[in-house]
Amino acid sequence: MIEIEHLTKRFGETIVVDDVSLTVDEGTIAVFVGTSGAGKSTLLRMINRLIEPSSGRVLIDGQDTMAIPEDDLRHRIGYVIQGYGLFPHRTVIENIATVPRLLGWDAKRIAARVEELLDLFQLDSAEFAAKYPHELSGGQQQRVGVARALAAKPALLLMDEPFGALDPVIRHKAQEDLLAIQRRLGTTIMLVTHDMDEAFHLGDRIAVMDQARLLQYATPAELLTRPAEEFVERLVGTAERPFRLLSLARVKDAIEPGPSQGEPLPVSATLREALSQLVWTGRESLPVTDASGAILGRISIDGILAHGRQPA
Missing domain, CATH: 3.90.1280.20 (CBS domain Like)
Known part of the structure; x- marks a missing residue:
């Protein structure tokens, strides 16, 4: 379980995340949506302390993240960004093995985990293991990026616009793959997106943010039928609402x-x-x-x- 309590971030006089509190249940997907500059990505990066909060706290399974050394914390949390952040001069195998090697896993255990993930993501080892990122399609790079984030078996996976660079057909397939893998592994996921259809497709709960504030945190059905504010109603889309209800x-x-x-x-x-x-x-x-x-x-x-x- 992830508990965010009164999390706030200031840059000078500007408040970019304003007193946000919410809970993400274990094994669920929480999706963060809102306009550009709403504070979504900053909030996500405060979870793994890539950005330090000005006030408030984050608890992972009851433990305050400020009490965990930064490197240890980031090794316990998977992180996927748009563009996937793959190391260009490392092969697929080497990219996936990055965190296990940093954690000092032995070679046999690393090899077994890499092979397990290649199989899970339907990347044939004989074809893909020795390839470099530039030799992969966008969808393949995305799968390798998520595989790398899951390599050390983190309980939490943070994803910041992970499918933004994919074309619509590949994007839909990537979303389905993520749902299938999440159900299989039970990983808790916090995901930022600008795509409302993606939010409704993936999220067990959706957090709507605007101007640094959390306006509503609810199930997709609640957002569609009981929006808390006019902004939420506009973001959900009046015309699209019947179709989004059908998608649930x-x-x-x-x-x-x-x-x-x-x-x-x-x-x-x-x-x-x-x-x-x-x-x-x-x-x-x-x-x-x-x-x-x-x-x-x-x-x-x-x-x-x-x-x-x-x-x-």
Whole structure:
């Protein structure tokens, strides 16, 4: 658990983070959104003390971070930035092994961990281990950057605009990969983004910041249905709200009995994805399958609209 208590940062007379308090539960993803200059990245960097707070404190599992030597703290926290910060003259293996080597792991343990992460991130060792960052695509660099951040098995991962440099298709895949890995490892993640769709897709809770203040910290559904302030309502987007609500629900929530024709949808798809596919194909319904490919029923436009009319 991460507890942020009255965290404040001043640069001269300017307050860039103003008395922020919130709690991030273990094994969840907290996403920070807001306008440029709202204080999101500064807040994130105070967690691992890349920036020292002016006042307030951060507790990780009850321990005040100010009581932990800076190097020890940063070795315990993974950190991923836009551009991934890979060392250009080190291979993929050498990049991933950076923190374990600093911690003095033996060579056998490092090799095993690197191989485990290459497999986890679907980077074939024979193809990628000896490559340098400039030989990788943006998506591959992103995976190596996250793998490096997770190499020493940190309980907390900080991510500052990690997908900002990726094109939309690769970005969506990177988001799905992160969710799958987070569910598998149970890592607590704090992530900064300017992309509201990304925030709603990834966040268990979303922190909305403006002018250094925390305006609301809530679940995606709460932000959409009960915005605390006008700024939050504008940021969420009135026109996009129905579609974002659909993105919070899955096909399994609106599945119907009965046959249907067409390319099946996985039961794990969101209702927003299902509606897009139905509109794109011009069909009133599509079959739904489980992970094994077995037909579970169907999803229809009427069923999705009926689900959307249910009270929040």
